[in-house]
Amino acid sequence: MITVATIPARTGIGLKPQHYQEILRDRPGFGFFEVHAENYMGAGGPPHHYLEAVRKDYPLSLHGVALSIGGESPLNRDHLARLKALLERYDCGLFSEHLAWSTHEDAYLDDLLPVPYTGKTLQRVCDHVNETQDFLGRQMLLENPSTYVQFEESTMTEIDFISQIATRTGCGLLLDVNNVFVTCKNHNMDPNAYIDAFPVEHVGEIHLAGHDERRDDTGAPLLIDAHGSPVVNRVWKLYERAISRVGPVPTLIERDANVPPLADLLAEAARADRVLDAERQRRNSHAVAAE
């Protein structure tokens, strides 16, 4: 077991069952793996068997998709306990969740649903982030969402809302660059301006993924966070812009649908690693020049 649980400032990929055996056979060299926590909440069997084997050689980041931090309902304490058990069992270097809701009363709606940005919802999300961090005994990262609608009642920008959460709770942020692109295009905002205004001092990880493109009723572009295709060039550009502000941080290539051969994901990971390396060099040469 790699006992140092920290995730390196390199690129990782999502661990998919399709790739278990190839990974264990070839042990490709890269930063880390990330898994969806809920897929490892069964009692036993091959998922845990493979995750244990993979964890012996790679750092692991745990990404929750169902805690419903933005929900009006109280957090599910059983679910928090399951997350804590996984974090301990696999000695995970990072834990992240979404600025979204998915559970209402006792029904799980299985999607990352949007939250209005108001003083009242800010307080609720902060309470839930505090409760999560207290329960888990560690800092969490909160991910900016992909959204398809907005709310009349919103009184704050998404960036103000997220900045306030980080400041008030001490949580870190997971900057999903594809979500920035999707959300900005869907709401007629400038993705570059979003990246330039993002509170980068809190960013502990970056996500990259592909999206689908549709149209809304008026014919305006409607991008869908589908995770079923490669990262597009415009998102790569946005990533470079983000890295130049954030500095090198762990970066994840996400793919949840149309999972390609492992080599394809590794090629995308290598591209992100080149961006991280270039930024390291740029910062080093600046440091040298300043001496």
Add this chain to the structure above:
Amino acid sequence: MTKTTNMISALALASALGAALATAPLAFGAEMEKCYGVALKGQNDCKAGEGTSCAGTSTIDYQGNAWKLVPTGSCVSMDTPLGKGSLEPIERPA
């Protein structure tokens, strides 16, 4: 029914166990899954757009009498509509 008639004698049990221990291990239908289903897909994802995205305006009515669909490929007998041997095994990454 008395307990005695409801039970099997110790002798019968012992001899059955003796025979069982001497039997080749094929007593239950012994074919078993070897190559399939070793790594099943997880169910919780954070992707969006399953199925036909933006289908919110589609008006397909699956309720009650409006049901028009029939099961297609009942691949269990010689006269399956898809014909014998027309399907590949279920894709489950090994």
Add this chain to the structure above:
Amino acid sequence: MTTQPGQNDFAAALIDRALPVPDGVTSWTQPLPARRFGVYRNNVSGALVEALAVRYPVVKRLVGEEFFRAMARDYALHNLPRSPVLIYYGADFPDFIAGFEPAGALPYLADVARLDSAHWESYHAKDAIAVPQGAFASLAPATLANVAFEFLPSVRILSSPHPIVAIWRTNTEDAAVQPVDLTLAEDALVARPEMAVEVRTLPAGAAVFLSALRDGRPLGEAAATALQTAANFNLSQNLAGLIAARITARIIP
């Protein structure tokens, strides 16, 4: 003044497509944007259908993609998950299928679904180590009738008037789908002694015998019950099967 749709309204409109887009939901192009809200509706039903498709792959194959999606969506929107862990979602989908009129032409479908489900549960069950086969040889003959067994958590026993194993197997493992005699009845044993799930057919009386043992009843009683159910119950064959299947976690003398 702005409207504030609560998550109640939002959730209700996700599930019931006859409801309008909730007041207060908007976009830069139009208020109450139907296609945009439709993305969420579609994500919810699509993701739940996909979760059922992963648990019920043979059912999906037997009825076809389009029929499966429609049937699963009907189930999902009336039976939302009560846990965010989808591994446990859809355990009663076979009961729904049994009462689902459009699937009535396939009388075996619900029982094949039960086998899909048993396979899924066995796959995710708590791991345990089976006792070595030698443990059976050292049992004292005099007290054999009182011996009880604790099975592995992955053990599932199914009984059906349909050839569920043959249907399941040919739709899972065979490159070419083999014809199945639909007049046969098959019982099944599903277990995972290590990492691979094993599916077996059971001989006469075995399902009753194994179910009695699983419920903690002693060997003598379980064998007698099986004999009463099936006159051709073969005790030594069943003991051999019990031993070879490696499904026993603990022998309780």
